[in-house]
Amino acid sequence: MECDRGPRLEMLWESCDPQQTLAQRFGFADADAVEGWLRVTLATYWDVTVESCERIVISDHNALAWLTTASGSLIAKWSAAPELFPRLSRVARLTQWLDGQGLPVSAPLPSLDGAVQVEVDGASMALQHVIDGDMLDVGDPQQVRAAGVALGELHQALGRSPAAEEPVSQRETFVPMMSRIARWLESEQPHVPKPAQQALRRLVGSAPVLDDVPQLLHGDFRSANVLCSGSSVVGVLDFEEVRFDHCVDELARSAVLLGTRFHDWGPVSPEVHAQFLAGYETVRYLSPSEQHWWDVLVLWYTLAFVPVGHDPTGWAESARNLTVGR
Structure with missing residues (x-):
């Protein structure tokens, strides 16, 4: 069931305008455009159906979106800084390994082809379950x-x-x-x-x-x-x-x-x-x-x-x- 209003857009720690920052750093006109992109991306790469996007938070050249999906509450986290993509892939693999060792980490969900960090449309994205805490x-x-x-x-x-x-x-x-x-x-x-x-x-x-x-x-x-x-x-x-x-x-x-x-x-x-x-x-x-x-x-x-x-x-x-x- 979809929400009537769009996602809430905010900055995590910076004092700049989130709407302008979204356009300048990520190339989206508004939060609704991000939600539309997330619906397509998660359906294509994870076979996940997004029901609604409640909140989008920007931190430097990274963004997080809190999603309600048919698979439960998820967080999509992506970067628009290409120089960081190799590092992010290594970090995602490390986090997945730590999860396998029983550590309380937010492990990335593998995509349909098994990737834990997916590069799509000039972004590098991971998908995680929301931890209740x-x-x-x-x-x-x-x-x-x-x-x-x-x-x-x-x-x-x-x-x-x-x-x-x-x-x-x-x-x-x-x-x-x-x-x-x-x-x-x-x-x-x-x-x-x-x-x-x-x-x-x-x-x-x-x-x-x-x-x-x-x-x-x-x-x-x-x-x-x-x-x-x-x-x-x-x-x-x-x-x-x-x-x-x-x-x-x-x-x-x-x-x-x-x-x-x-x-x-x-x-x-x-x-x-x-x-x-x-x-x-x-x-x-x-x-x-x-x-x-x-x-x-x-x-x-x-x-x-x-x-x-x-x-x-x-x-x-x-x-x-x-x-x-x-």
């Missing part, structure tokens, strides 16, 4: 701990995945962690609290060599991409930022950014950091060198998000709190 609430300690467990399990799986040795992006060059932080410390950061910078220098100066090997990571593990139901994680979304790095780097970055969604990014408390780490270590215990680097990286990522000028969400204060006693 809400974005991670960092005010819920059980969800935070469950998120830590989920990241630990994800790291273990990614470390043994068939894509573990596959280059994720030709544009990526791995830079050692020490070099990244040293470069940041050498740059001018007058807006960052000096005592916190000094504490970071001391931590880096005494940091041991990491005893693990960089591996494949999710790349953007935070509230916007973690769906929960009750105290359980039911979906880890958006593997498009998958990258190679040390596990403790993603663990610390995710802890710092765990509460962020699409707007007004702000820090979480040290208690949330600790809950998240405790969950992670039920799956993958940190070595002594990783434990030291956890402290380094949590402070560094917090400092890196201190804005120039007005700091409405309190990143500078969060950094000061992390350096008490150091």
Whole structure:
């Protein structure tokens, strides 16, 4: 049964006009034209009948559409950036493999010819089931701990995945962690609290060599991409930022950014950091060198998000709190 009104069109995080953006980036006159294209595309490549399209969201050169179909509630996700198409195909295959390992991911539905990422009309598209869950609430300690467990399990799986040795992006060059932080410390950061910078220098100066090997990571593990139901994680979304790095780097970055969604990014408390780490270590215990680097990286990522000028969400204060006693 079709809806009387067309799909709702919106931007995910950008402040530009969605109607103009749809035309400029994707070549569609309006949301109704997108719905018509989706009906034909899904029928042709997946044998799926679209009954209605409720919502279309634009994020950079990507778009998502929430669909009611004869096969249930689905999300069509496509990109209009051809340079990303090879990467998106690799990510889709990786997500499908993770689903086969029992991880809570949104696996792509194979097309009629078995492809998990389909190129059509200048776009690269994947089709997924809608996961019934809400974005991670960092005010819920059980969800935070469950998120830590989920990241630990994800790291273990990614470390043994068939894509573990596959280059994720030709544009990526791995830079050692020490070099990244040293470069940041050498740059001018007058807006960052000096005592916190000094504490970071001391931590880096005494940091041991990491005893693990960089591996494949999710790349953007935070509230916007973690769906929960009750105290359980039911979906880890958006593997498009998958990258190679040390596990403790993603663990610390995710802890710092765990509460962020699409707007007004702000820090979480040290208690949330600790809950998240405790969950992670039920799956993958940190070595002594990783434990030291956890402290380094949590402070560094917090400092890196201190804005120039007005700091409405309190990143500078969060950094000061992390350096008490150091």
